[in-house]
Amino acid sequence: MNDPSEVKAIVTPTSLSYRWVATGAQAEFLNEIARGRLIGQRCPRCEKVYCPPSGNCARCGIATRETVEVQDRGTVITFCVVRVPSENIDVPLPYCSANILLDGSDMPFIALLLEVDPERVRLGMRVEAVWKPAEELGPTFENIRYFRPLAEPDVPVEQLGDWV
Ligand SMILES: [Zn+2]
Known part of the structure; x- marks a missing residue:
């Protein structure tokens, strides 16, 4: 019989169903x-x-x-290199998760940044969206598969304003 004092954690499945309109x-x-x-x-x-x-x-x-x-292109304002697996993201480790400020928007959001060595990602790096094929588009942010670097000069960090 197991000693209850040895229990360090338990797994409790939970779920929540909802409909968002x-x-x-x-x-x-x-x-x-x-x-x-x-x-x-x-x-x-x-x-x-x-x-x-x-x-x-x-x-x-x-x-x-x-x-x-x-625009579907923007600037990396923060990022992290992910080295632990996630059930929801099927990308080889390590990869980069970046906070991206799209051109024409004032609110950044988090997205995958791929097609780049995570060790080479920089604040101010210019990136563009990689979309699903047109025939697969639907009413979802998942249309953007990920972002990748653009062949453009970085935005100087001092021009990133309050975001860094
Ligand atoms: Zn306002």
Whole structure:
């Protein structure tokens, strides 16, 4: 018989089912990304562009209504080299997970950065999205498989503003 004092952890399966319905700005974003386009919304007060848009500005607490196109290329503002496996990411280790600020957006998001030696990733590195083939596009951010480096000069760190 096992000694209960030797128990260090237990595995408890849990699940949660829910249904999320996109409306307004989120629905518009999903419809556009299904066409291979990225859009955001600009705050009428602070002029920050949110991509993906939530329909309001978190800073100003007001609705955003102006839709603007956002590019599928951007700049690495932070990153980490991942050396531990994950059940949800089927990429050989080590790989890079980067916080990317898309051109035309003021809100970074985290994405895989592949086709580069993780040891060569830098703050300010320019990157572009690698999309799924057009016939596989749907209303999901998963249309962007990952980002890869662009053959462009890095953005100087001092120009990355408050993000670094
Ligand atoms: Zn604002």
